[in-house]
Amino acid sequence: MVSQNGLGLDEVLLVPSASDVLPNTIDITTQIADQVTLSIPVIGSANYTTVSRAIEFAHEGTLAILPSSLASAENVAEIKAAGNENLAGAVVENVSDAGELVQAGVDILQLVVNDELVQNIKAIKSANESLPLWVGPTTDLAVAEQALVAGVDTIVVANVDNTPLTAPVTTVMAFAELAAKYDGNVILGSDVKYSGDVVKALAAGAVAVMVDEDIITDVIADNIFQISGGLRSGMGYTGSGDVPTLRRQAQFVQITAAGLTESHPHDVELTKNAPNYHQR
Structure with a gap:
């Protein structure tokens, strides 16, 4: 397990860097598999996703993960x-759930962690070698390494019970370092509350983040628009013209609680509330 004595998203800021990139020229697409590129590195979490929400995410050029209770061929076909x-994308618990989803055209399978994890990975990959296969949620590095050795492509880092991570920045860093040894990826599967959190998670080594009602409110398209603006702003602040550059060169500095308050908007009069910021 990753040490709990690490850094949270609220405990760090990105170090500014000399920048010649303008926000509207920044590329915020992210490649999560050889043949799968997202228009924005933001994915609907399984604990939040319905079929209608999955369609809304898909219309924005990204995706949401159907929970196992909704992971049917009919629902994939509807999307x-x-x-x-x-x-x-869809969560599956065992090999028998995967076949019909693949036939229906699912692009991503997220396999839950259980006692048959390694066997399930090998079985799914042997039948669908090019299909991106994720494992998670997990915070166990040993489990992640077993999955990566078995052939999984991406680890979704989050607690199984959906509780917040104690140290998401440090945890993502540790998992990203491990995944890199096996040409794998990491996705932060929880704890995203602000668009700045997306930037920090990517800077720590994630290729994308999962979001839920902690940041998505009202119309999903409006929220995605706000997140993309915050992401471009943060990337420009670090001089990063694209997501791989951000992941490669960004640096963090630890801050205090007072510094956190200063980093958020304050002492300003808003003429219009942002869709997901006014309630923070």
Whole structure:
């Protein structure tokens, strides 16, 4: 397990860097698999996703992960039918759940951690070698390494019970370092409350983050628009023209609680509330 004596998203700021990139020229796409690129590195978490929400995420050029209770061929087909290029993902608990989803056109499978994890990974990959396979949620480095050795592509870092991580920045760093040894990726699966958290998670080594009602309110498209603006702003602040550059060169500095308050908007009069910021 990762040490709990690490850094949270609220305990760090990104170090500014000389920048010649303008926010509107920054590329915020992220490649999460050889043949899967997202328009924004933000994914709907399984604990938040419904079929309608998955369609909304897909319309924004990204995807949401159907929970196992909704992971059916019919629901994947409905997401695909709503748009020719729509991406669909689903949680599966064992090999027998995977076949029909693949036939329906699912783009991503997220496999839950259980006693048959390694066997399930090998079985799914042997039948669908090019299909991106994720494992999670997990915070166990040993489990993650077993999965990566078995052939999984991405580790979703989060607590199984959906409780917040104690040290998400440090945890993502540790998992990203491990995943890199096996050409794998890491996704932060929880704890994202602000667009700045997205920037920090990517800087720590994640290729994307998962979001839920902690940051998504009202119309998903409006929230994605706000997040993309915050992401571009943060990337420009570090001189990063694209997500790989941010992951490669960004640096953190630890801050105090007072510093956190200063880092958020204060002493200003808002003319219009942001869709997901006014309640913080």
